[in-house]
Amino acid sequence: MTAMLETRGLKAFYGDFQALFGVDIAVAKGETVAIIGANGAGKTSLMRAISGVLTSEPGMVVYRDEPIGALAAPDVLARGIAMVPEGRRLFPSLTVEENLLIGAYGRKGQGPWTLESVYELFPILRERRNNPATALSGGQQQMVAIGRALMSNPDVLLCDEISLGLAPVVVRDIYAAFPRIRATGASMVIVEQDIAQALKVATQVYCLMEGRVTLSGRPEVLTREQIHQAYFGAPRHELH
């Protein structure tokens, strides 16, 4: 399987602080890749570096054989990579519907996702369409954030911590939408704290620690012990 999106020795910096030290991941068409790791492992930095919020050297991120590492976020989006940012980051001055509409601002191409199909995916949003986005519950806000990213009809959807702070039943509702997103042929990269959830939906898993990939593989072949070691860097023992 050839990769549609790849990072090659990706390094990322916040000023003088280095967050990523040469990360290699590959995402094939239609695949769902999960990025797991402890807090501060560099998961969000990886998503920001792919989406163009953080820029790196051109060849460090390659998409359909094109180096895009140095492109800014709007240019990355224009090529078909959309992101659901950590913390949802809805626009408080915009209504639910306006938040969805603005998702299509930078990429108006044809595709399966329209206001209508997003409302079919998350029917509750249709009822709340004229509410200010920030008046919704956390789960509904997350649906707006996902719908907003879908409105650009992405070929790759990056989802950063979409279950963070949500009740398990709400998380289940949100993940229930995944098969329909995948059915459009889009690849997905998800950052997920909930390892069980990640292993359930992913076709490929990468574990990050301190800005480096410590483990990768198909979820069915990874053992608990391997994941634990990749997570914490040492064999399991009691913490004190």
Next chain:
Amino acid sequence: MSFIDTIVQGVLLGGLYALFAAGLSLVFGIMRLVNLAHGDLIVLAAFLILLLTSALGLNPFLAALIAAPLMFLTGWGLQYFVLNRTLGKDVLPPLLVTFGISIVLQNGLLEAFSADSRRVSIGALESASIGVGSLNIGLMPLMTFLSALAVIFGLNQLIYRTALGRAFRATSDDIVTAGLMGIRPQRVFAMATGLAMVVVTIAALYLGTRANFDPTSGPSRLIYAFEAVIIGGLGSLWGTLAGGVILGVAQTLGAAVNPEWQILAGHLAFLTVLVIKPRGLFPRAVD
């Protein structure tokens, strides 16, 4: 009755101040930038209209129509190439750069047009008036006020009903996430300043036809615009109109008592509002 007459004149004058202020309010709302050269840009536009009317013999309204796209380009370029470089956490660079632009514009206009007071002639319209009951309302002041209403209505439609308006609001909310939507903040800001300059041109049309102006008239227009914005409350264009009206009424009332007190009365009204309601009379959100 002359008291009512004074109030009506004040309200209509407020329309002019709202036109001065609308562009300032728009730009601040979107990028938190206060352009200290705003008044000088109004004067620049007035000279542009004057040049078009005197050199080409155009009607001032037609001249403004030609000046508007030119001013749009000026604003777009100024924002894109200069002011965007100054935006950030620190408020010092944009203030000092726009202050510098203000000085450069004033002195450039002085060199080009001398210090003489000018006026754009508008023929018979200048003194035309309509009688409403016992009141005599000047046609130009009335048109100014109606233009202010139209401009603010139009800007609100743009901000709340169009894709560009959504981009304005989204960028103002969260510039990083706006980038993820494909919005290029640099261009959005340039559009906003360009648009503000179109409003500035409309303001300049009425400034130039109703009163004398000279290259140093800019700073006081900036101050009136600023007072209207603060009285009305940040972030609300209708509030800005109300602020302009309050300022205009205060000035005409002051002038009715003693002509020397016109400007002072406006400033005192502003300071009073500042003490009673520091966030203005119609504040929108927490900024």
Next chain:
Amino acid sequence: MSIAIPSFKVETRSGTSSLAALAAVAGLALAIAAPLIVSRSVVQDLFFILTMLVLAQNWNLLAGYAGLISVGQQVFVGFGAYAMFGAVILAGVDPIVAILIAGALSALLAIPTAFFTFRLQGPYFAIGTWVVAEVVRLLLAQWKALGGGTGTSLPREATKDMAGVDIVRDLFGMKAAAASDALTYWIALLLALATIGFIYRLLRSKQGLGLAAVRDNEQTARAVGVDARRMKALVYVATAYVTGLAGALIYVQKARISPDAAFSVTDWTAYVIFIVVIGGIGTIEGPIVGVVLFFLLQKLFADFGSWYLLVLGLIGILVMLFSPRGLWGLFSDRTGIQLFPVRRKLIDGPLAHMPKGGPNG
């Protein structure tokens, strides 16, 4: 559990500053002797440089250190000048004493103006200060006893009989006019030195550290217990005091006042801002470099009228865009030289070597 803490001593002095101190002493001697050496017109030029330097240092303290960007400091120049005129003309006070009264009244004026302008944040504070300056100008223009809108002059005998003029005249055999110029020059020199000394000490003190913290991050500074608002208010009042003194002194020398001139945005704010920005905002050296350059430019290009201001504005914009720390910042970055080191450096070394008193001593 023992933790090894490396010991540091905190130093704000640097090697070059001791050398500079020597040069400063020589320069100071020359500066004091200037009225005895150079012509009267040079003394007047030097007076102009020194008073602009005082205004620039004050605006720099306000904007560069306290983050209070005012475009209305002309209010204190004008008010100080009018207070001095009022004291001399209406109360018959000696001009030298009137300068002190003017300073005190300006500081008093700063309290009600702060009451209004401190309600406004950042850029709006800037225009707010301007409105206040306009209000004070319009009010003083109503004061018919001081000439109303057209202004008035100091009585000739007031400056001729000023305290100290006799002594200077007799001591150095000068004419009364030259003696009065020499006297105002010395006061300007004293004011400039005192201003720089005051700012230098303030910035090296605990309060200065608090000010720097507020400038870098007001929220964080508040969180560690710096009372940002009080700090800013104190700086605002202090600069009002000194700016009022300078305004009064300038108008003792000018001897003629009008509201438009005394509250001129161009003369007392635009020039001052360009001096600080071009020289280097946020340093004590910057305004010194700026004022010298400003004076030279003015001597060379004053005949070009508005072209001169236009070019000055352009230079200011370019410096702000491409070298926001000004000419002194460029120089200091290249050479590492600081004449007034106020930034704290950590020097490795045993604690025993800590100089007595430390940065506050």
